Amino acid sequence: xxxxxxxxxxxxxxxxxxxxxxxxxxxxxxxxxxxxxxxxxxxxxxxxxxxxxxxxxxxxxxxxxxxxxxxxxxxxxxxxxxxxxxxxxxxxxxxxxxxxxxxxxxxxxxxxxxxxxxxxxxxxxxxxxxxxxxxxxxxxxxxxxxxxxxxxxxxxxxxxxxxxxxxxxxxxxxxxxxxxxxxxxxxxxxxxxxxxxxxxxxxxxxxxxxxxxxxxxxxxxxxxxxxxxxxxxxxxxxxxxxxxxxxxxxxxxxxxxxxxxxxxxxxx
Ligand SMILES: [Zn+2]
Numbered sequence: 001x002x003x004x005x006x007x008x009x010x011x012x013x014x015x016x017x018x019x020x021x022x023x024x025x026x027x028x029x030x031x032x033x034x035x036x037x038x039x040x041x042x043x044x045x046x047x048x049x050x051x052x053x054x055x056x057x058x059x060x061x062x063x064x065x066x067x068x069x070x071x072x073x074x075x076x077x078x079x080x081x082x083x084x085x086x087x088x089x090x091x092x093x094x095x096x097x098x099x100x101x102x103x104x105x106x107x108x109x110x111x112x113x114x115x116x117x118x119x120x121x122x123x124x125x126x127x128x129x130x131x132x133x134x135x136x137x138x139x140x141x142x143x144x145x146x147x148x149x150x151x152x153x154x155x156x157x158x159x160x161x162x163x164x165x166x167x168x169x170x171x172x173x174x175x176x177x178x179x180x181x182x183x184x185x186x187x188x189x190x191x192x193x194x195x196x197x198x199x200x201x202x203x204x205x206x207x208x209x210x211x212x213x214x215x216x217x218x219x220x221x222x223x224x225x226x227x228x229x230x231x232x233x234x235x236x237x238x239x240x241x242x243x244x245x246x247x248x249x250x251x252x253x254x255x256x257x258x259x260x261x262x263x264x265x266x267x268x
Pocket of ligand 1: 265
């Protein structure tokens with residue numbers, strides 16, 4: 001599933017192709033995504049010019065003027081691709097042709113993604129704090145511990161209502177870097193550990209963006225390139241392999257239904 005660094009990478013790769021371009025034609029080939037694509041989606045988008053491409057949490061927000069945003073969420077398996085769609089068009093649900101040539105298309109085999117037009121970010125229901133923004137601080141994390149002392153630190157990091165965009169991969173990696181065991185209860189976190197965790201989350205996300213995300217199954221950016229951060233994983237999906245820092249075998253467990261990986265020596 002694309003997490004924040006992958007969505008940020010998609011934004012960065014579509015931005016130069018889209019900004020300043022006029023949308024000539026939109027074809028919706030399949031409306032049944034996580035929510036149905038609105039009947040007037042194509043008509044409202046056609047003829048508009050893209051002013052900006054931004055990201056909030058795991059949403060791609062494409063400003064098409066007059067306060068209207070074309071919103072894309074990649075769900076589990078969604079891809080926005082720039083170029084020529086495959087001839088058989090399997091799983092290509094939306095095609096957007098740009099004036100003067102070029103096409104952006106949306107492909108999503110599992111159809112958990114979203115495609116909509118919105119004039120109010122509140123429609124998206126995002127309430128969590130942006131982990132790369134100024135509000136994600138040690139003070140914030142420290143204050144959250146009062147109401148969440150019994151949940152695990154990993155569950156708190158992945159709770160999209162608190163912190164938006166950190167998924168399973170980057171929660172595992174950030175906890176390794178902070179030296180905190182994923183199963184630790186929030187109430188047992190020390191003040192300086194909250195500070196270390198905030199720094200680790202930021203650092204892992206920034207380095208993953210730098211490496212253009214992680215390609216595990218089929219993630220590709222909008223130009224078809226895989227990410228490279230998977231080769232830098234310290235713990236994720238490395239059960240039984242040696243910790244890169246101390247040589248101890250990485251262990252795995254399940255927290256909140258998700259694969260959890262940690263070094264029993266480096267993380268306490
Ligand atoms: Zn270790």
